[in-house]
Amino acid sequence: MANLPPPHSGGPSSGAPSAPTPAAEDENIPTAEQLVLDLCNPELREKTLSLLSKHRDKFQQDIGPLLWHSFGTMAALLLEILNIYPWLSPATLSQAQSNRVCNALALLQCVASHPDTRMPFIKAGIPVYLYPFLNTTYKTRQYEFLRLTSLGVIGALVKVDDQDVIAYLLSTEIIPLCLRTMELGSDISKTVATFIVQKMILDDSGLKYICTTCERFFALSNVLAQMLEALVEQPSPRLLKHIIRCYLRLTDNPSACHALRTHLPSVLRDGTFNYFLEKDPPTRLWLHQMLHNIAMANSGGGGPHTGPSRVMGM
Numbered sequence: 109m110a111n112l113p114p115p116h117s118g119g120p121s122s123g124a125p126s127a128p129t130p131a132a133e134d135e136n137i138p139t140a141e142q143l144v145l146d147l148c149n150p151e152l153r154e155k156t157l158s159l160l161s162k163h164r165d166k167f168q169q170d171i172g173p174l175l176w177h178s179f180g181t182m183a184a185l186l187l188e189i190l191n192i193y194p195w196l197s198p199a200t201l202s203q204a205q206s207n208r209v210c211n212a213l214a215l216l217q218c219v220a221s222h223p224d225t226r227m228p229f230i231k232a233g234i235p236v237y238l239y240p241f242l243n244t245t246y247k248t249r250q251y252e253f254l255r256l257t258s259l260g261v262i263g264a265l266v267k268v269d270d271q272d273v274i275a276y277l278l279s280t281e282i283i284p285l286c287l288r289t290m291e292l293g294s295d296i297s298k299t300v301a302t303f304i305v306q307k308m309i310l311d312d313s314g315l316k317y318i319c320t321t322c323e324r325f326f327a328l329s330n331v332l333a334q335m336l337e338a339l340v341e342q343p344s345p346r347l348l349k350h351i352i353r354c355y356l357r358l359t360d361n362p363s364a365c366h367a368l369r370t371h372l373p374s375v376l377r378d379g380t381f382n383y384f385l386e387k388d389p390p391t392r393l394w395l396h397q398m399l400h401n402i403a404m405a406n407s408g409g410g411g412p413h414t415g416p417s418r419v420m421g422m
Contacts, residue, residue, distance in 0.1 A: 140167040140174055148180045154208055157188070161211035164218055172222030175215055176229070182219075188212035189237050192254075199246045206250035210257040213238070217257075221264035230276045235262060242285040245292055252294050259289065259300040266307040274311040283308065283317070283324075290331045295344050298335060302350040309357050319361040326371075329358070333373045340375060345384045349391045352376070356394045359401035366405050 137159065138146075146156040164171050175181050192209045195201040216234065219225045229235075238258040244251050262282060265273050277283075282304070289301040305328065308314035318324050332351050339348055355372070359365040375381065376395065385392040 137163055137166070140170055144174050144178045144181055147184045153184065153188075157208060157211035157215070161214040164214065171215070172218040172220075172225045176219050176222075176225040182232075182234075185212045185215060186234070186237060193240060196240055196244055199248065199251065201250050201254070203250045206253050210253055213254075213257040213261055217261045217264045220261050221267070223268070226265065226268075226270070227272065230265070230273060235265065235277070235282070236280055238262070239281060239285055242282075242289060245288075247292065247294075252297060255289060255293060256297045256300065259286075259297060259304065262286075262304055263300050266304055269307075269311070271311060271313065274308055274314055277308060278313060278317050284327075287327055287331050290335060295342070295347065299344065299347045299350060302332075302335070302347060302354065306350050306354050306357070309354065315357060315361055318358070319364050325358075325364055325367065328354070329368070329371055333371075336373045336375055340380060343381075343384060345388060348381060348384060349388060352391055352394050352398065356398040356401075359398050359405075362405070365401055368402050369406055372402060 140160075143156050143160050146152040147160075149156075160171070167174075175185070188209050189212060192201065192205060195205060216229075216238075219229050220235075238261055241254045241258040244255065262277070265277070286301040286305050290298050290305070293301060309318055318328055332354055335347065335351055339351075355368070355376070359368060377399065385395060
């Protein structure tokens with residue numbers, strides 16, 4: 109690794125200059141290497157976290173590997189996460205604390221999303237450090253912000269189809285934690301959590317995980333049904349899209365498809381969401397395919413896949 113420059117002092121200049129333009133501000137931003145080095149300085153860390161998080165898109169592909177391979181940087185980011193644990197329960201987390209740790213989480217997302225650092229990130233077990241944030245049930249802004257940013261890191265992992273990523277996540281408690289968020293989170297947190305579950309069950313191992321026991325299948329289907337009921341009063345086309353895709357994927361499993369004959373919410377059959385689906389042809393096609401698969405199971409077709417099923421005890 110190339111030698112990093114000395115820490116950025118960031119000292120004020122003399123005089124009273126006029127306010128800089130946005131372009132001038134960009135020119136005054138230290139290099140990524142300087143900022144990453146500053147993360148290891150406790151006195152500079154809070155400001156550096158904010159700068160790196162705010163301008164991470166400027167550094168594009170460089171920031172993830174730089175964070176991962178720079179000495180002490182990942183330890184500093186993990187320390188930011190660990191320092192927040194005592195404030196998770198009881199609910200004493202301040203907005204400033206939440207903002208600071210969310211800036212650290214945004215940098216972890218850069219590492220999680222980069223193809224060169226994704227698997228080392230997973231093999232180091234770093235995602236589990238985020239799980240206490242997903243386990244909170246408080247709905248105040250600072251906790252919701254923390255939950256959403258943590259979901260963003262997991263979402264970055266599953267966004268690219270990778271069986272090794274799915275296998276790792278299935279070995280942890282991420283699906284139950286996502287289901288908790290799908291029950292209690294804000295609309296956007298529910299959307300991200302549902303997207304994560306969708307991506308996981310689109311993988312064969314994820315679908316098998318969900319459909320191995322009745323408890324897991326009904327845990328997911330019940331939460332999906334609850335969200336649909338809420339969408340009748342407060343529509344969210346994006347969330348609806350992910351919910352329908354999850355249901356369609358469940359019909360790929362014969363036993364799950366059989367169970368959905370009696371456990372599919374009526375709002376997916378009676379045209380409740382037609383207004384939104386008319387504007388989203390792909391999701392409308394998913395719904396029609398799902399209903400067709402269930403109808404085939406009703407008529408003895410056994411769903412979209414043939415052959416014996418040994419899952420869910422059905």
